[in-house]
Amino acid sequence: MSDPKYPLAQRLITSTGNVVVDGPLPERPTGRALVPARAYTGVEEFRLEEARIFAAGWVWAGYAHWVAEPGAVHPVTIGGKPLLIVHGDDGRIRVFHNACRHRGMALTEEPMVVARRIQCAYHCWSYQLDGALAAAPFYGRDRRSKVDPAVADELGLLAVASHVWAGLVFVDLSSVNTDPQACADDFTHRLGPILNRWSHIDFGRIHFAEERRYDIDANWKLVVENFLDFYHLPFVHPQVGPVTASLDIDDVALHPDIMGGTYPRGAAGKADKTERPLPWLGAVPADRLEQQDIFCVFPNALLFLEADWFQVIGFHPLAPDRTVEHMAVFVDSAAAGAEFASARTQLTDALWRVNEQDLPILHRLQVGRHSPASDLTNLVSHWDQIGALFQQRVAQRAGYR
Numbered sequence: 001m002s003d004p005k006y007p008l009a010q011r012l013i014t015s016t017g018n019v020v021v022d023g024p025l026p027e028r029p030t031g032r033a034l035v036p037a038r039a040y041t042g043v044e045e046f047r048l049e050e051a052r053i054f055a056a057g058w059v060w061a062g063y064a065h066w067v068a069e070p071g072a073v074h075p076v077t078i079g080g081k082p083l084l085i086v087h088g089d090d091g092r093i094r095v096f097h098n099a100c101r102h103r104g105m106a107l108t109e110e111p112m113v114v115a116r117r118i119q120c121a122y123h124c125w126s127y128q129l130d131g132a133l134a135a136a137p138f139y140g141r142d143r144r145s146k147v148d149p150a151v152a153d154e155l156g157l158l159a160v161a162s163h164v165w166a167g168l169v170f171v172d173l174s175s176v177n178t179d180p181q182a183c184a185d186d187f188t189h190r191l192g193p194i195l196n197r198w199s200h201i202d203f204g205r206i207h208f209a210e211e212r213r214y215d216i217d218a219n220w221k222l223v224v225e226n227f228l229d230f231y232h233l234p235f236v237h238p239q240v241g242p243v244t245a246s247l248d249i250d251d252v253a254l255h256p257d258i259m260g261g262t263y264p265r266g267a268a269g270k271a272d273k274t275e276r277p278l279p280w281l282g283a284v285p286a287d288r289l290e291q292q293d294i295f296c297v298f299p300n301a302l303l304f305l306e307a308d309w310f311q312v313i314g315f316h317p318l319a320p321d322r323t324v325e326h327m328a329v330f331v332d333s334a335a336a337g338a339e340f341a342s343a344r345t346q347l348t349d350a351l352w353r354v355n356e357q358d359l360p361i362l363h364r365l366q367v368g369r370h371s372p373a374s375d376l377t378n379l380v381s382h383w384d385q386i387g388a389l390f391q392q393r394v395a396q397r398a399g400y401r
């Protein structure tokens, strides 16, 4: 189901019977890149995208499994701003600005687990896991002096709008409303089209299987564009299956911020990833068992869903030419046991391999962005409309052209 406010791009059917959305690319290539090459190399453009894209709406910040227990604290940087993901005593995951309310020192740069309080190393102010100021020693210059409660109320860590969905922690740095229900409502509204599309999956059942970190020497946009590039699959990932199966993919544009594809004939013809099938992610209806979806939730959550596994590539852009990916694989909780250990390993090995095959491609795409020819590229309407929709969104949000 799509967002009724967003009219789906008109669909065109190709000679292979696949759907291509009617995106920004005309039939004849234009020789003009939708996003200028400087946006992949320039520091000024990188800062602009941090402010206008990463600090201006819901973005992936990290994984719930990074803060698996109460007292777990995990620092991340989003839109250039240091944040802390914190698992509270009450089981809730909250996100705060990672700056002490006294002199603004970052509370930690490393993940840690604290007993009950997060303490600043400078003057030892400490905070409860819900962000409230717990103590500020010698505040009034003597041992027993306490901060006036009305003043202490003003000195808690500053919260950031956040929401946890499917094991993923999202934040919205542009929102001032950090009330959990308001965050949940806004997130659900903004991501409605994908939540609806995947309403047959019980994400409450997912079990974190494994994670790998990839430090990539390429601009973040190339990471997304490559994820949305279905044309390269048979050439770079031939093990995935015969050409006809790997190219049998339909474009799907759910929303200006949610674009990707689906295999209309499901897994038919594709190589099996595991010898032993894994249990489905909950009670998946029979007519959805073969569904395989690939979506970018703009800008930095790249999701791949099948009936028995869920793969996420969340990433943090660190510099114009450096992006750190955190790729995680989730299975159903019924697949968490030792009897599925080797099937889980087969699955994750197959998925890591696909991702690792893309790394040299990303490197060379970045090298190419220093060429003047990179402003004169030719995306093709038969293949690249989804990638072009992503680039169009970047250009709109960042204000290119």
Ligand code: FES
Pocket: 100, 101, 102, 103, 104, 105, 120, 121, 122, 123, 124, 125
């Ligand atoms: S800066 Fe944190 S207590 Fe002073």
Ligand SMILES: [Fe+2]
Pocket: 226, 232, 233, 236, 237, 354, 357, 358
């Ligand atoms: Fe690839």
